[in-house]
Amino acid sequence: MPSVTEILDTMDYGPAPEGNAHVLDWLKAHEQGFGHFINGSFTRPSKLFDVANPATGQTIARASVGSTADVDAAVKAARTAFGPWSKLSGHERAKHLYAIARTIQKRERFLSVLETMDNGKPIRESRDIDIPLVARHFYHHAGWAELIGDEFPGYQPVGVCG
Amino acid sequence: MKMNESAPVGASYGFASVARNPGAPLTLDWFEDVQVNLSAAERRAASLPARRSVKKNYQAAWLVKALQCIDLTTLAGDDTPGRVHRLCAKARRPLRDDIVAALGLNDIPTVGAVCVYPAMVAPAVKALEGSGIPVASVATGFPAGLTPLPQRLAEIRYAVDQGAKEIDIVIHRAQVLLQDWAALYDEVAAMREACGGAHMKAILATGDLKTLRNVYKASMVAMQAGADFIKTSTGKEDVNATLPVSLTMVRALRDYGELTGFQIGFKPAGGLKTAKDAMNWMILMKEELGRRWLEPDLFRIGASSMLADIERQLEHHVTGRYASTTNQPLA
Numbered sequence: 424m425p426s427v428t429e430i431l432d433t434m435d436y437g438p439a440p441e442g443n444a445h446v447l448d449w450l451k452a453h454e455q456g457f458g459h460f461i462n463g464s465f466t467r468p469s470k471l472f473d474v475a476n477p478a479t480g481q482t483i484a485r486a487s488v489g490s491t492a493d494v495d496a497a498v499k500a501a502r503t504a505f506g507p508w509s510k511l512s513g514h515e516r517a518k519h520l521y522a523i524a525r526t527i528q529k530r531e532r533f534l535s536v537l538e539t540m541d542n543g544k545p546i547r548e549s550r551d552i553d554i555p556l557v558a559r560h561f562y563h564h565a566g567w568a569e570l571i572g573d574e575f576p577g578y579q580p581v582g583v584c585g
Numbered sequence: 586m587k588m589n590e591s592a593p594v595g596a597s598y599g600f601a602s603v604a605r606n607p608g609a610p611l612t613l614d615w616f617e618d619v620q621v622n623l624s625a626a627e628r629r630a631a632s633l634p635a636r637r638s639v640k641k642n643y644q645a646a647w648l649v650k651a652l653q654c655i656d657l658t659t660l661a662g663d664d665t666p667g668r669v670h671r672l673c674a675k676a677r678r679p680l681r682d683d684i685v686a687a688l689g690l691n692d693i694p695t696v697g698a699v700c701v702y703p704a705m706v707a708p709a710v711k712a713l714e715g716s717g718i719p720v721a722s723v724a725t726g727f728p729a730g731l732t733p734l735p736q737r738l739a740e741i742r743y744a745v746d747q748g749a750k751e752i753d754i755v756i757h758r759a760q761v762l763l764q765d766w767a768a769l770y771d772e773v774a775a776m777r778e779a780c781g782g783a784h785m786k787a788i789l790a791t792g793d794l795k796t797l798r799n800v801y802k803a804s805m806v807a808m809q810a811g812a813d814f815i816k817t818s819t820g821k822e823d824v825n826a827t828l829p830v831s832l833t834m835v836r837a838l839r840d841y842g843e844l845t846g847f848q849i850g851f852k853p854a855g856g857l858k859t860a861k862d863a864m865n866w867m868i869l870m871k872e873e874l875g876r877r878w879l880e881p882d883l884f885r886i887g888a889s890s891m892l893a894d895i896e897r898q899l900e901h902h903v904t905g906r907y908a909s910t911t912n913q914p915l916a
Contacts, residue, residue, distance in 0.1 A: 427645050
């Protein structure tokens with residue numbers, strides 16, 4: 424690292440890398456691999472493939488290849504949930520979407536760093552644009568859900584889509 | 586002189602000295618039809634602090650540079666020669682010796698200037714004798730600027746006579762609000778003439794000007810009239826230096842440079858209290874104008890309590906701890 428005297432001359436910004444210790448710790452805690460989140464819980468990891476950081480080529484995690492059985496289970500769980508979900512008022516649905524938005528915001532920094540490590544895009548894109556936009560989307564649709572009765576009268580839920 | 590050129594890495598920062606702005610005839614079409622997009626200016630201003638992160642040795646160096654650009658100021662009704670004397674002692678030795686040594690600096694850095702009211706120029710000059718630090722004086726009926734013109738010009742001559750090397754004048758805001766550019770130009774040009782060899786900073790009092798368009802226009806007229814620096818505020822307005830206003834002014838400054846080839850200095854004043862504020866304004870300068878505008882002959886910060894925060898951050902850099910604020914008294 425250059426000395427203070429040298430930097431007084433060049434006035435370079437210098438490198439200021441985003442800290443990723445928290446994400447590395449989390450990835451280490453999941454080094455046995457990630458399963459699929461189906462019906463409220465994670466499946467056991469199996470048929471694992473390497474997930475690499477495109478910027479460095481290093482493997483950062485292992486994820487499971489989804490099987491036909493996984494897809495069937497997911498669709499079945501969605502169909503089961505469809506009934507109760509359809510009965511929820513707009514307000515109740517809004518609460519769910521809003522809660523997701525809040526949780527994303529709470530973990531915004533973590534998710535941005537993880538997204539950059541997984542995707543390879545610069546941290547500025549993830550941190551300043553993409554992840555805040557994810558939260559923004561959920562807030563937006565929570566807003567519409569709240570107004571569903573007034574704005575979309577007579578609309579009926581269609582079913583499970585994929 | 587080309588604008589927006591950063592010095593090559595490793596180049597000595599003994600830059601070529603700034604050629605003095607001779608001014609230009611009042612030229613309305615340099616500014617009359619300007620439009621400033623307020624939302625875009627606010628967005629650009631908001632993104633500047635967020636995009637750049639300056640850490641560790643880089644942050645320490647930037648803070649030392651900020652310190653060297655401060656116009657250490659006291660403009661209070663209860664100023665006394667004693668207070669001015671203490672301020673000047675601080676100006677000469679703004680950092681403790683152990684911090685200077687720990688930063689690896691050969692010499693103790695000094696501030697850019699000391700800024701006072703005309704009646705306090707003589708005590709300041711006396712207290713700074715031999716230090717090389719210039720005394721800047723406010724003048725022309727600071728802060729409101731609404732005394733008769735002959736008296737305002739006499740005030741400049743008095744301050745210069747007393748030893749001020751720099752004069753911070755205030756413009757007559759009504760002239761901007763009424764779009765009377767000829768009157769504004771003539772007054773500022775007369776002030777420049779009264780300054781003689783002393784450098785003139787034109788305070789636009791942007792908080793009074795209300796629109797960014799007015800800020801741009803007033804900047805241009807002041808530069809055409811011969812200002813060496815343009816300055817945001819007196820520090821006494823409701824709203825003083827903000828990043829959007831500063832962005833507008835440096836764009837005007839940049840445009841003037843492209844039209845004439847002359848480099849004008851910029852000084853934000855009022856409301857800059859923390860080391861982070863200093864960093865944000867320096868990022869603005871570097872992003873908009875380039876490396877050359879990170880030197881005290883083209884960039885000053887009008888501040889007083891900021892010095893204590895810079896000291897505090899530098900002490901943290903060398904020791905790893907934050908000292909109590911009593912450790913950084915302003916003299």
